[in-house]
Amino acid sequence: MEELNQEVGRERWVREGDIPNLVYLQAVVKETLRMYPPGHLGVPREANEDCCIAGYHVPKGTWVFLNVLRLHRDLGTWNSPLEFMPKRLLVSGAEYLIGNKKFEYAPFGKGRRDCPGVLMANQVMHLTLSTLLQGSHLTVSGDSLVDMTKHYTVTTRVLA
Numbered sequence: 001m002e003e004l005n006q007e008v009g010r011e012r013w014v015r016e017g018d019i020p021n022l023v024y025l026q027a028v029v030k031e032t033l034r035m036y037p038p039g040h041l042g043v044p045r046e047a048n049e050d051c052c053i054a055g056y057h058v059p060k061g062t063w064v065f066l067n068v069l070r071l072h073r074d075l076g077t078w079n080s081p082l083e084f085m086p087k088r089l090l091v092s093g094a095e096y097l098i099g100n101k102k103f104e105y106a107p108f109g110k111g112r113r114d115c116p117g118v119l120m121a122n123q124v125m126h127l128t129l130s131t132l133l134q135g136s137h138l139t140v141s142g143d144s145l146v147d148m149t150k151h152y153t154v155t156t157r158v159l160a
């Protein structure tokens with residue numbers, strides 16, 4: 001809220017042009033995608049020939065998954081990976097996005113088939129979160145903690 005008040009103020013709604021200045025908000029979104037990557041196993045690839053990945057023989061026809069959730073919580077890479085700490089992605093955040101070789105952070109996949117919707121997705125997430133924060137007063141009901149249990153699903157129908 002502090003950043004929003006400082007960069008945008010209370011007299012108008014946040015706009016697309018404000019987002020580059022909302023660096024902490026961007027870090028919050030990045031850290032959320034680190035801890036809870038929606039595509040936690042990416043999109044599988046099928047080896048079209050025998051190959052070797054990190055010393056493992058992978059026969060032709062094998063399905064290969066990138067375990068994004070495991071990468072994002074790797075103790076060798078991240079300090080206290082189970083803690084929500086947006087600051088860790090504040091400085092280095094931009095270089096973690098796409099088109100680079102930072103394979104330890106891959107919420108949008110990596111390589112030639114990485115997510116083409118990354119810019120749109122980020123824009124929508126940043127604008128939605130900042131508008132929600134600006135327009136609402138969010139509190140936790142009673143003493144209860146927010147339920148952060150993961151539920152992965154993909155659906156295109158309206159749930160009853």
Ligand code: HEM
Pocket residue numbers: 037038039042043044106107108109110111112113114115116117118120121
């Ligand atoms: C938070 C939002 C999103 C996340 C976390 C996400 C994540 C991903 C991931 C992990 C992949 C697989 C990349 C790979 O295999 O290396 C992917 C692929 C893809 N995404 Fe997204 N995505 C998001 C939003 C979007 C949006 C908004 C669009 C379109 C407007 C989109 C369109 C696609 C398409 C078309 C592919 C397939 C690309 C290909 O196989 O060449 N995504 N996404």
